[in-house]
Amino acid sequence: MSDSLHSGLARMRERLLDAEELVRAVASGRRRSASPPWRRVELRYVDLRSGRHLQVTSYDDTQAFTRNVPVGEPAAGAVDDLLAEPFGTWHIETTEALTSMRVTKKGHAQLRTEPRDPAAAVSSRGHDREKPRLLPADDAFVRAVGISDERGKVKPSMQAKYRQIEEFLRLLSDSMAAAQAAGRIGERGRPLRVVDLGCGNAYLTFAAFRYLTRVHELPVVMTGIDLKGQALQRNTALAVDLGCSDELQFHKGSIAAAQVEQPVDVVLALHACDTATDDALARAVGWGSPLVLAAPCCHHYVQAQLRRAPTPQPFGPVMRHGILRERLGDVLTDAMRAALLRQRGYRVDVVEFVASRHTPRNTMLRALHTGCTGDQDLLRDYAALESMWQVRPRLAELLAAAG
Numbered sequence: 001m002s003d004s005l006h007s008g009l010a011r012m013r014e015r016l017l018d019a020e021e022l023v024r025a026v027a028s029g030r031r032r033s034a035s036p037p038w039r040r041v042e043l044r045y046v047d048l049r050s051g052r053h054l055q056v057t058s059y060d061d062t063q064a065f066t067r068n069v070p071v072g073e074p075a076a077g078a079v080d081d082l083l084a085e086p087f088g089t090w091h092i093e094t095t096e097a098l099t100s101m102r103v104t105k106k107g108h109a110q111l112r113t114e115p116r117d118p119a120a121a122v123s124s125r126g127h128d129r130e131k132p133r134l135l136p137a138d139d140a141f142v143r144a145v146g147i148s149d150e151r152g153k154v155k156p157s158m159q160a161k162y163r164q165i166e167e168f169l170r171l172l173s174d175s176m177a178a179a180q181a182a183g184r185i186g187e188r189g190r191p192l193r194v195v196d197l198g199c200g201n202a203y204l205t206f207a208a209f210r211y212l213t214r215v216h217e218l219p220v221v222m223t224g225i226d227l228k229g230q231a232l233q234r235n236t237a238l239a240v241d242l243g244c245s246d247e248l249q250f251h252k253g254s255i256a257a258a259q260v261e262q263p264v265d266v267v268l269a270l271h272a273c274d275t276a277t278d279d280a281l282a283r284a285v286g287w288g289s290p291l292v293l294a295a296p297c298c299h300h301y302v303q304a305q306l307r308r309a310p311t312p313q314p315f316g317p318v319m320r321h322g323i324l325r326e327r328l329g330d331v332l333t334d335a336m337r338a339a340l341l342r343q344r345g346y347r348v349d350v351v352e353f354v355a356s357r358h359t360p361r362n363t364m365l366r367a368l369h370t371g372c373t374g375d376q377d378l379l380r381d382y383a384a385l386e387s388m389w390q391v392r393p394r395l396a397e398l399l400a401a402a403g
């Protein structure tokens with residue numbers, strides 16, 4: 001084997017075994033005087049229930065044969081077997097680049113690499129494609145809010161938003177199932193009442209409404225609240241266009257003062273700014289809402305307190321670095337919010353909202369009211385955090401004021 005072919009195959013191998021970056025690879029053709037066992041082979045990574053696998057689809061003249069090989073040694077073995085076959089070309093698409101390798105008549109490798117747009121690549125990743133879409137891109141609502149164009153194709157600038165919507169609907173769906181199984185929502189004889197606090201342009205509000213009414217076939221009344229009058233006008237006009245303005249309404253105003261019909265079953269607060277998340281959580285507790293999904297945004301309130309407070313030892317080496325102090329402030333805020341909700345009878349999970357490679361604002365507090373009140377350990381641990389760091393999230397003040 002020529003040196004160039006040897007090193008070319010080694011480069012292909014590296015890309016093929018990168019389960020994070022590989023989008024798709026195709027081996028086809030044949031080398032001089034040799035015949036691979038397949039006309040063409042396609043590889044990509046897929047996320048199955050049992051974890052990420054390398055999916056290998058091999059084509060003969062009439063059919064395709066697909067097998068899924070676990071990542072790690074089994075996938076490396078499958079890749080090595082394929083690289084040992086005399087395919088004439090390899091095309092490998094990663095999130096970063098398109099690379100092709102052609103083997104010449106003399107057995108040398110010719111490689112070509114072109115950089116590619118990472119946003120486009122991520123949207124076409126095999127394992128992303130593997131997930132069924134909860135709201136298809138050509139859905140009337142998805143088109144109306146401007147995520148996809150009139151042909152039902154997601155606009156390049158809206159790929160990230162569409163991905164966020166899908167991840168959010170997945171979380172909402174799982175959380176609804178948990179709340180229903182626990183008997184916390186689903187009261188007969190009235191629609192599910194959902195409130196989105198700090199709804200902004202309401203992409204997620206419209207998506208949640210559509211998903212709950214169309215896919216879950218639930219009767220739903222939903223209210224979006226935001227400070228911005230411009231958001232109110234846009235969202236209301238869209239709801240009218242979509243024929244759902246009786247069930248999906250928008251109001252201009254602050255979260256703290258929002259007047260909504262009760263009981264409120266589901267409270268959403270997605271990237272509401274800083275203490276607006278605390279306002280939303282406090283409202284949810286006040287309303288006794290069984291299900292709360294809150295994705296915090298910035299955490300200035302606690303960060304400002306952290307900057308002023310004396311640093312407990314031995315955290316000096318953490319706090320001297322602004323970026324680490326900021327991250328600690330984020331973590332402390334959300335941990336304390338979760339603890340406060342637990343004290344109020346919620347079971348709280350802190351989960352990843354959108355994969356961290358897509359956005360740093362990827363934490364979600366998912367709270368389901370179970371009625372189990374916090375035990376003494378919980379109160380003691382929360383108090384210890386406050387006293388050690390000399391910080392108090394706004395939620396603690398709001399809940400204390402509400403009594």
Ligand SMILES: C[S@@+](CC[C@H](N)C(=O)[O-])C[C@H]1O[C@@H](n2cnc3c(N)ncnc32)[C@H](O)[C@@H]1O
Nearest residue numbers: 198199200226227253254255270271272273276
């Ligand atoms: C980053 S946007 C998020 C919008 C939307 N929830 C989303 O995830 O796409 C935050 C929104 O919260 C609104 N907001 C911030 N503080 C608020 C408050 N105290 N009361 C009502 N709305 C608020 C802002 O006007 C803005 O539209």
